[in-house]
Amino acid sequence: MVDLTTTYMGLKLKNPLIAGSSNLALNPENIKAIENAGIGAIVYKSLFEEQINFESANLQDDLSFYDDRNAEMIKIFPHMEHSGPKEFLSKLKNAKSIATVPLIASVNAIYKESWEEYAKLIEETGVDALEINLYNVPKKMDLTAQKYEEHQLDVVKTIRKTVKIPVAIKLSPYYSNTLNFVSELDKLNVNGFVLFNRLFEPEIDIENEKNVFPFNLSNKGDYKTSLRYTGLLYGNIKSDISGASGVYDGEDAIKMILAGANTVQIVSTLYKNKFEQINKILDELKFWMDKKGYKSLNDFRGKLSRKNAKDPFVYLRAQYVDLLLNSSETILKKYQI
């Protein structure tokens, strides 16, 4: 019998599989279903300040839509204010009371003050850990990378001071030197890194010549950027690593752990293959470990990280390996061109 238990940010998990932050684990029924499928932990959907602001503006629009049309009906609803994050927090609290596996919250704010306030409020709900979702798509041409990173470091520093629960950072791979930025964050005593965030990608509809906003799921094979950075970071930072983005099956999960991940996060595969995929991934993992004779995850975690790799250059030339080691003819032949 293989042992799938793992530790992530000091939390003891029965296995390394985490349901990543999404709309899937919002209602109590789904939380139960995900747990029943055997998940190790759940990340609750992010609290987005932008969403609260948008909702708040929409609430005022909704309440005032029929105003000023008739002398006796100048207003048809009483004055009401959006409760801010209260609705989210109450649902989060409810989710925490239901969940039997560790429940990790997630947050994304605009202002430093909000980051701090929300982190504190989230901690008060009793969740087991907090994921700081640094999701931000740079929009300004004149904002330097340094300023951008300084702001994010400042936010993380503030939150770290504010909350006592373990804190993970979920970030995008698009920094000038992601390794350096992660290591700077690592110095702030955070507990984990989630590699990586998927960025919002608007599409273009060529038929109607307009921008469209499709629901953006990852595809099988998308895990490779995460795999690479997991391998590069493992053993070089104090924090734990959770591999995310494009992990679809047992094979992908095994790869992530071989590169050094403590846990892996799955979302898109749950949308596409439903919750039974959790069980399937765990079975595949167990089967593989059994076959390989591994008793626990620690037996092979990070085995193929940069630190442990026999060829220390493998990660450094990763993108060129095919081109350098094979002749162009071989490649053309491979793709039957």
Place this chain on the structure above:
Amino acid sequence: MTGREYHPFTYYGAKDAENIIVAMGSVTSTIKEVIDYKIAQGEKIGLISVHLYRPFSEKYFMKVLPKSVKRIAVLDRTKEPGANGEPLYLDIRDLFYGKDKAPIIVGGRYGLSSKDTTPAQIISVYNNLALPEPKNHFTISIVDDVTFLSLPLLPEISVVPKGTFEGKFYGLGSDGTVGANKNSIKIIGDNTDKYAQAYFAYDSKKSGGITVSHLRFGDQPIRSSYLVGTPDFVACHVPAYLDKYEMLRGIKKGGTFLLNSIWDAEETKKRFPDDMKKILAEKEIKVYIINATKIAEEIGLGNRTNTIMQAAFFKIANVIPYELAETQMKKAIVKSFGRKGEEVVAMNKAAVDRGGELEQITIPADWKKIVVKPAELKKDIPEFIQKVVEPINLQKGDDLPVSAFLNREDGTFPAGTTAFEKRGIAVHVPEWISENCIQCNQCAYVCPHAVIRPFLLTAEEVKNAPAGTVTITGTGGTKEYQFRMQVSPLDCTGCGNCVDVCPAKTKALVMKPLESQLAEDARFDYMHKKVGYKDTVLDKNKSVKNSQFAQPLFEFSGACAGCGETPYIKTITQLFGDRMMVANATGCSSIYGGSAPSTPYCMNKEGHGPAWANSLFEDNAEYGLGMLVGVDKMRQRIHEKMTAVMNDVAPETKVVFQEWIDNMANSEASKVASEKVLAALKKEKHPVTKDILDLKQYLVKKSQWIFGGDGWAYDIGYGGLDHVLASGKDVNVLVLDTEVYSNTGGQASKSTPVGAVAKFAAAGMRTRKKDLGMMAMSYGYVYVAQVSMGASQNQYFKAIKEAEEYPGPSLIIAYAPCINHGLNVGMGKTQHEAKLAVECGYWHNYRFNPLLEAQGKNPFELDSAEPNWNKFQEFLMSEVRYSSLSKSFPQEAVELFKRAEDDAKWRYNGYKRLASRDISK
């Protein structure tokens, strides 16, 4: 501290005034304005303002009364029928009773019927005092050409302090004009030392009505407690108003007119009506146009022209420096839309910037010479419409003299005046696609404004129809005829419920721009007047489909687009309208049911239609019962008269008299018998003929209805309603249940369910909705039905027929989606929403018919199927009245919504038990 003086009476005016007014309330500030204006011209006048009316102190009055006073005019804003005079007038006279050198004291009434009291009217009061024999018991604010007690109506003059700006802005109920003006006064009030005043006037229409914003700004306090009558600035935000309203009335010389024009300068000039052209030239008005409609579309604001027009106002009115206004307008935009993102902010800021795209029009000086022809009476429109209804609709109602209402002293108004309004407020109206139509008539059944109607045409009628009229062969019992679904585009509000309910495979109705459908107007006229309503080809009492060939005797009301209430009323008038009487409680149904001059209840070609009257919340049920009892008495008298002369009249008359007596309690049979009676009386020589003919309107058995909303039935009128139901009398009550006081802006009633947000329940209603139906059922002899037309058109149809036929009291409680619910799907899907309400278990349809019990059957029938409770919470979240609670009080919302669901289940289970009980035990 505040500069306000606290004396029982204060005096204002010349120390040596001879003629003064005594008045109280806001009119005194208008009087003070006039006094300042007149004193500057050397007149010696004054005012005593009454601050403490009871106890009324002679001592303090005499203390402020200048010794020089010789004449006093006392103004009362009340009418005391039968008294020697109005209260304040009598008090003042009493002060001088038996005293030497008492001044001449006259009394007058002002501001009745909410009429505005203007400086010109006050000047008229002072002029009256200056006459050798001042008129006593006078009135102002109206031309009374019947009793001649009114004082002359002088032309309006401006008495505001120099430098005070007066502006009027004409807008449409939903276009944001009022909101923009509220923002403008805030900008000026908050950022300058100026005083600001604003008043917003609305008409009684719930949708597509006119709004006029009256704004004043000035360096001195504003005391003008009346509407702007002499504007410096007039803005028209709606191009269609140009030839409709007299917008430039009273405009000051050299004033400014700003028009949102969809035409270029030359075309605009052509479109000015003659009377407007003359004023523009004579008063040397500066005219600016801006195509705000086009700009709004270009920058993505749809039809929201308000910000563009607001910026244009600041640009040309020079009330404050434009740069300051611009900064503040943009600040307000960031505050309102900042949270919605940069694009929305940019869009609105662009609206401010483009408000500067104004063009000044040069007005030809020779327009002064234009001779404006007085409007001639049109032949095809009743005189009352032209002389009374149209002026009121054109905002000139206050000009009507008392004589316009001669012979209407009892308040009766002709029926069917809304048919002449042709408001054209819809942006899109339905177009009938004949080849897709399955002739089910559901569109007509649900139309809240009766603007879509099926017609059956003979070959001859098809031949004579306007060119291009498409018809299809009727189906089933109507196959001898050609069928056409006809829309009246100018009466449509564009809600789209007809399209939504159309069950055809490919929709037989498509919403099209109003402009593309104007030819349908003449076609509707032809169908309505020439083709008529062939409601006997199929029995209208048989089915929903058949009922729609009958003429709706409730049409084109001012209810909101998509109103959930009006389709219920309309169907009742199609079945019973020619013999029905309605007592209507105050509420939305009384506002759209009859706000002068609009009367949507109308008559058929025989001149029969509902008789309708509005009463108060607290006594409407009794009012309806009174109507019934009154009619019963008159019919009893007919019965007695017939019985008394049975052996003295002609044998043929005797037969029909007997037939009438035998069937007097049966509505349809009494209709047939009544016609026979009238035919027989034409030949009958007996003097009883005259007596019966005097009572002929009572021959047919009336269908007595009592209408009202939940505010009336569940709350304020409940005591009376209960009393009337208990009486066992044959009245039919329709409760239009929106679960709030809709008409007054959404206050909670006892019909408001747990968790709903309403005024007085901002944190969600905490108590369970009252089960009015159950309470009524407890009598055992009251017919009760709970209906939701959107869920089952047929169940409602059955309910009204059974209720009307039931020989005792009937109560129908109808679920009515409303703007107060804030439907996510919009008011174009109110029928759909009513369907969802039943599907998810929020509302339950049932009928309780005591007649069934007499037949040994269970009187209670649960008509709704087992709800899908999984959809209950989803339904709540689809309406702002619930979803807003989740956003404001999320924790409480979860708990309250659960309770709401539990309550709904509790009710449903109760109904289920009733439906399954064994009646034999």
